[in-house]
Amino acid sequence: AVVSTQSTGDDKVIYRLNTILPTASFAGNVDAAASCSKFHSELSDIHTKRANLISSCLQKHEALLTTAPDNHDRRSTLRMIRSLKNEQTVENVINERSFTILNTKCTPFTDFKAGL
Numbered sequence: 001a002v003v004s005t006q007s008t009g010d011d012k013v014i015y016r017l018n019t020i021l022p023t024a025s026f027a028g029n030v031d032a033a034a035s036c037s038k039f040h041s042e043l044s045d046i047h048t049k050r051a052n053l054i055s056s057c058l059q060k061h062e063a064l065l066t067t068a069p070d071n072h073d074r075r076s077t078l079r080m081i082r083s084l085k086n087e088q089t090v091e092n093v094i095n096e097r098s099f100t101i102l103n104t105k106c107t108p109f110t111d112f113k114a115g116l
Contacts, residue, residue, distance in 0.1 A: 013043070013097075013101050013102065014105075016039065017039070017101065017102065020032075020035040020036075020039060021035065021036070021105060021106070021109075032108075032110075035109075036102070036105075036106035036109050036110050037110060039102065039106075040102060040106070043099070047091070047094075050091055051088075051091060054084055054087050054088050055088075057084055058081065058084040058085065058088070061077055061080050061084060064077050065077045065081065
C-alpha cells in the first residue's frame with residue numbers, strides 16, 4: 001500500500017513538469033535548469049526510497065520462507081514474494097518512463113545524462 005501511494009507521484013510527472021517549466025512568454029522569469037535539476041533530484045530520491053522499501057520487504061519475506069511452519073504459510077509467503085518481484089518490475093518501468101519524460105522535457109535546459 002505504501003509503494004502504490006508513493007507511485008502516485010510518478011503519475012503526475014508530466015503535470016509537474018508543465019507547472020515548473022516556462023512557456024516561451026515566461027522563459028525569462030523562471031530558472032528552468034534549476035527547476036529541472038531540483039525535480040530530477042526529488043524524483044531520484046523518491047525512486048530510491050521505493051526501491052529500497054521493496055527490496056527490504058522482499059528480503060524479509062524470503063527469510064520468512066525458510067522458517068514457514070506449514071504449507072499454507074509457505075504458499076502465502078511465496079505469493080507475497082511473487083507480488084514483490086512484480087512490484088520491482090513495475091517500479092523499473094515507472095522509473096524508466098518518468099526519467100524519459102523528465103529528460104525529454106528538460107533537455108533544452110540541462111543535460112542529466114552527463115550526471116548519470
